[in-house]
Amino acid sequence: LFLLPQQGSGASLGPAAPTPLTGFGLAFEDQRGARIPQRPEQTFPGSYKLWNPGTNHPQRSPYLSTRGNDINSKRGFSQEGFANYAANKYDEEKNPSGIINLGVSENKLCFDLLSNRVSIALGFPFFLSRSASKLFRSVPLIWVERMLRVARLGVDDVFSPPASEAFLIPTPFYGGISDDVYYYGNVQLVYAHLDSKVRTGTNTRPFQLTVEKLEMALWKARREGVSVRGLILINPHNPLGDIYSPAELLEYLEFAKRYQLHVIMDELYMLTVFDESVTFHSVLSIDKLPDPQRTHVVWGTSKDFGISGIRFGALYTENKDVSSAVTNLCYFHGISGITQYQMAQLLSDHDWIDQVYLPTNRLRLKAAHTYVTDELKTLGIPFLNRNSGLYVWIDLRKYLRRGTFEEELLLWCRFLRHKVLLSNGKSFQCFEPGWFRIIFTDKMHRLQLGEQGQLLSPFVT
Amino acid sequence: LFLLPQQGSGASLGPAAPTPLTGFGLAFEDQRGARIPQRPEQTFPGSYKLWNPGTNHPQRSPYLSTRGNDINSKRGFSQEGFANYAANKYDEEKNPSGIINLGVSENKLCFDLLSNRVSIALGFPFFLSRSASKLFRSVPLIWVERMLRVARLGVDDVFSPPASEAFLIPTPFYGGISDDVYYYGNVQLVYAHLDSKVRTGTNTRPFQLTVEKLEMALWKARREGVSVRGLILINPHNPLGDIYSPAELLEYLEFAKRYQLHVIMDELYMLTVFDESVTFHSVLSIDKLPDPQRTHVVWGTSKDFGISGIRFGALYTENKDVSSAVTNLCYFHGISGITQYQMAQLLSDHDWIDQVYLPTNRLRLKAAHTYVTDELKTLGIPFLNRNSGLYVWIDLRKYLRRGTFEEELLLWCRFLRHKVLLSNGKSFQCFEPGWFRIIFTDKMHRLQLGEQGQLLSPFVT
Known part of the structure; x- marks a missing residue:
């Protein structure tokens, strides 16, 4: 079973502690060319099935039904990645060496608008019955x-x-x-x-x-x-x-x-x-x-x-x-x-939706999209140039040594070790190894992917 | 399939309209001794299976799976009763001839306390992420x-x-x-x-x-x-x-x-x-x-x-x-x-829970329980005299002509026609016909069961 960090609800851990990655992340810390271990389920409990689903089962609980055990063991890249992120969140002041989350599809561009709309006082009769x-x-x-x-x-x-x-x-x-x-x-x-x-x-x-x-x-x-x-x-x-x-x-x-x-x-x-x-x-x-x-x-x-x-x-x-x-x-x-x-x-x-929220949100989405895609162009990373969503689908195939999902996973782990959480194509059942989804709806200074920033540059350039 | 009333979200229908009961309720309006019709699914679509589950199926939808159809047809007494109530809710001023709900287990005795506690202004960071x-x-x-x-x-x-x-x-x-x-x-x-x-x-x-x-x-x-x-x-x-x-x-x-x-x-x-x-x-x-x-x-x-x-x-x-x-x-x-x-x-x-809410709630529960059980005693209706919950389990067996669940259902329908929603024992899988659950956590004047009020007296005395 997974040994995930249980450090509260993801509160900042302070700036100093060099928190190691959990699970399989650790394995690749300094082994860019590492091969998959012979008995990986012992080194990285439970995560083996990510590479070879169906061939090996993590330990089953005697207290759970087949269905319960299946549900329990069903934890893919995105859950692993988020658990790592939650244990070591980037924060400008409190945890500047934490993980930057470009994996979870959340739009943080209009917090200011929404916070004023939703935190009004509540009507009475709606909550009791x-x-x-x-x-x-x-x-x-x-x-x-x-x-x-x-x-x-x-x-x-x-x-x-x-x-x-x-x-x-x-x-x-x-x-x-x-x-x-x-x-x-x-x-x-x-x-x-x-x-x-x-x-x-x-x-x-x-x-x-x-x-x-x-x-x-x-x-x-x-x-x-x-x-x-x-x-x-x-x-x-x-x-x-x-x-x-x-x-x-x-x-x-x-x-x-x-x-x-x-x-x-x-x-x-x-x-x-x-x-x-x-x-x-x-x-x-x-x-x-x-x-x-x-x-x-x-x-x-x-x-x-x-x-x-x-x-x-x-x-x-x-x-x-x-x-x-x-x-x-x-x-x-x-x-x-x-x-x-x-x-x-x-x-x-x-009125507010049509005249305030939607136009503002569109402008901010476009600005953030332009910023990130310009960075991608500078880095020479191909991507699908589309006009919707909170994400860009980027092509990192040239950074894989072989066109395999093992290589894609290695690259994903490497991103995570360098404190960047992305979504890899395999977790979206992509057929071609090497594609990633990057979320662009965050504050600008977190999105400095290239040489000015620390995000993508260390290993893709 | 069920032909339930679709009159909005249960808003008051005004005082005048003599709204008939829907579904099987109607059948027993003036037929205390009515037998179950030969082809009840035509007269009261879908509700036949309440009496003879498994022997007859309501019409199946070609758009739904077996599971979807099962889920769709699974509607028992409590759903039927609530639908009737929702279409004709009692209101002191707007609908004084509406249905009084002694069937749904809700505690209305401490609305005043709770409304002040829950409708505070909201904190900001909790809702966005x-x-x-x-x-x-x-x-x-x-x-x-x-x-x-x-x-x-x-x-x-x-x-x-x-x-x-x-x-x-x-x-x-x-x-x-x-x-x-x-x-x-x-x-x-x-x-x-x-x-x-x-x-x-x-x-x-x-x-x-x-x-x-x-x-x-x-x-x-x-x-x-x-x-x-x-x-x-x-x-x-x-x-x-x-x-x-x-x-x-x-x-x-x-x-x-x-x-x-x-x-x-x-x-x-x-x-x-x-x-x-x-x-x-x-x-x-x-x-x-x-x-x-x-x-x-x-x-x-x-x-x-x-x-x-x-x-x-x-x-x-x-x-x-x-x-x-x-x-x-x-x-x-x-x-x-x-x-x-x-x-x-x-x-x-x-502090508030221990010193204000719980003692007040207990006092009010006890007062309402005492009031209702005194009424039951006056009416000669046996009941389980317990010290918890929002309900009393009452014994109306002597008002059934035969000890059958058909008779229990007739009595339940009769209550509903007289604008009182109760829960019958069959809907709780009770083995003995004739037991009912009555909710006592409502305003006192709605709970006048006996001769002073209109609730239980018309047909049990």
């Missing part, structure tokens, strides 16, 4: 940031082995979705792998999603006896930053309709489009949806309003059966009346 | 009001048919637990039926829980091939109001240890003991727990602080594996930073 938690059930937006992904829609036979039913999803994709569908839904994911190669015809940009790729993955799964019942799409895409055009959206939706797939459209970043020349089209803005009863949208305030601590989200669906079933499950995901009240206040102030 | 939602992970009390019930502890083989694995639970019990274990845990419940007969020996009070009854139920399940892995206990008990003595607790825990059962101890009502001569003993106060690694406690603020809209609870366990697995699942049950901050404020003010 459980009935109040039904406030949002009466409007089309009912609760659930992640429930829909989890609700196992359209999977007709709950008794057949889990491995025979699946959702289709293009890779790379935000890695949290793997947990979402696994922990409660027990749904398998079928990957349609996108890569960086640009080809002729309709495939003109790196990692472009085409119906052909979806269809190939679907048929491959079918040949292996896997029944695909849904398609998960992310728009704007995390981590690529792609924004689908209405024509593209329609192609994907028509494809889904042909195969009677539920489409779960994750629009969590819909308000982060920061280039005015680009328009985001929600799937709900399409005049005639090909299969409206199988088209569902998930949205939340975490990314678009930079308040992920609020845990507030919504599912939009026109399908009354889905809505009703999810509402029953919502019993376990009730939003506190306090939070409902504050979110109702925030989201109903259209 | 997802990291803040880890605040409570660093202390032994980690989140989850219901997660533990759901986490399928100790069920060793996730691939064997669900029906072969189970938790043992004495009946009657708070009906929500059935949903808790079903929706995510897929765990079967094995019932140890308690009844009102008083026998000799150790069985000296009605509905007394004894190890013998637990053991008989366990062995019966084993003979049927069901593997029992856990025991769910509620203390103080809902709906009985029983408070287990340390000696009783130890007996139950020793029994569980003999069979290696996880014990899930629901102590949600621990602070509602209103008789000073009675002391509540948390399982955590026992010096040497027989099997500490398999003993887990669930608590929340909903009942003890009368703030069920806050959705805040905790699991206490010394088992690191369980804690770790549940923490992973907590990803889906994060508490908003706003709520965490306010609860931290509330729960850390020990």
Whole structure:
């Protein structure tokens, strides 16, 4: 099992202590060319399965069910990285040698705006009664940031082995979705792998999603006896930053309709489009949806309003059966009346959102994106130049000695040892080793990647 | 499928409209002796399975999985009753002929005290960052009001048919637990039926829980091939109001240890003991727990602080594996930073809790309990005279013409038609027809059950 630091809730540890990395991080501290040890599970308990999943199991608890043990051992790069970060957070004054977090997708650019809006005094009647938690059930937006992904829609036979039913999803994709569908839904994911190669015809940009790729993955799964019942799409895409055009959206939706797939459209970043020349089209803005009863949208305030601590989200669906079933499950995901009240206040102030918050946020996102991508250009690091999200998808393949995920992991560990937390492509099921996601929505002086700063320069130049 | 009223979020409907009961309620409006119709699913869509579960299915949605359809159709008395209540709430001024809710376990006696404590202005740093939602992970009390019930502890083989694995639970019990274990845990419940007969020996009070009854139920399940892995206990008990003595607790825990059962101890009502001569003993106060690694406690603020809209609870366990697995699942049950901050404020003010809130709440609980039980005595209605909870378990068997659950349901519907929402014993899996739970924590004038009031008198006298 993992031996993670348990030093409180991530409070600063003071400037002096040279805290070693935990887990597998340690192994690579001074071994750029280190090979994977013969019995790594002894040296770095529990993390072995990251490299060779399925071949070796960490110690199982006698107190837990198979499911409990699986849940317990399911800890990937992002959890490891965050645990390291939490134990040694960078702070300008208190911990200047701490880890800088460019891995977790949080927008810190508009704290000043939001703090004035949300910390108002509370209304009284909203927090006392459980009935109040039904406030949002009466409007089309009912609760659930992640429930829909989890609700196992359209999977007709709950008794057949889990491995025979699946959702289709293009890779790379935000890695949290793997947990979402696994922990409660027990749904398998079928990957349609996108890569960086640009080809002729309709495939003109790196990692472009085409119906052909979806269809190939679907048929491959079918040949292996896997029944695909849904398609998960992310728009704007995390981590690529792609924004689908209405024509593209329609192609994907028509494809889904042909195969009677539920489409779960994750629009969590819909308000982060920061280039005015680009328009985001929600799937709900399409005049005639090909299969409206199988088209569902998930949205939340975490990314678009930079308040992920609020845990507030919504599912939009026109399908009354889905809505009703999810509402029953919502019993376990009730939003506190306090939070409902504050979110109702925030989201109903259209003037402030349209005239103050969104324009300011867009300007700051664009400035930070420009700053970071200019740094990347200076460093000669290729990246996808997109216009949405809180992140850039960067290409560090030339810094791998071999094109393997072991090498990608070594580079990720090296970043972490140099106090920079990134997300590696493998944790997003990227098919090509060497891609990383870097978050740019932090204070400027933390984003000095190049020679002026300490972030990327020591090992990529 | 159910045709429930969709009249907004339960706002008052005005005083005039004679709103008919929905669903099966209507059927019994003037038919005290009505028989169940031949094709009830046509007359009262979806509710047929309440009487004859398993023999008939409501219409299935083509859009939902088997699991989705099951979840959708799982709507019992309490949901039906609440839907009726929500559509026609009693209000002294706006809707004096509306339904009085003596069914939902909410404590309305200390609104005045709580409203001043919780609606303070908010601190700033707690709501913005997802990291803040880890605040409570660093202390032994980690989140989850219901997660533990759901986490399928100790069920060793996730691939064997669900029906072969189970938790043992004495009946009657708070009906929500059935949903808790079903929706995510897929765990079967094995019932140890308690009844009102008083026998000799150790069985000296009605509905007394004894190890013998637990053991008989366990062995019966084993003979049927069901593997029992856990025991769910509620203390103080809902709906009985029983408070287990340390000696009783130890007996139950020793029994569980003999069979290696996880014990899930629901102590949600621990602070509602209103008789000073009675002391509540948390399982955590026992010096040497027989099997500490398999003993887990669930608590929340909903009942003890009368703030069920806050959705805040905790699991206490010394088992690191369980804690770790549940923490992973907590990803889906994060508490908003706003709520965490306010609860931290509330729960850390020990002086106010000990010297103001708890004594006042106890006094008011006792006064309301005395008032209602005096009324019951006047009406000649037997009841369990206990010293905890927000409810009294009352015996209306003499008002059934036959001792059947159909008769119990008729009586429940009759109450509802007379604008009183109660909980019937069947919804708590009570084995004996005719028992009801009545909530007493409301304003006095709403609790005039007898001849002065309109509540119970019209049909029980």
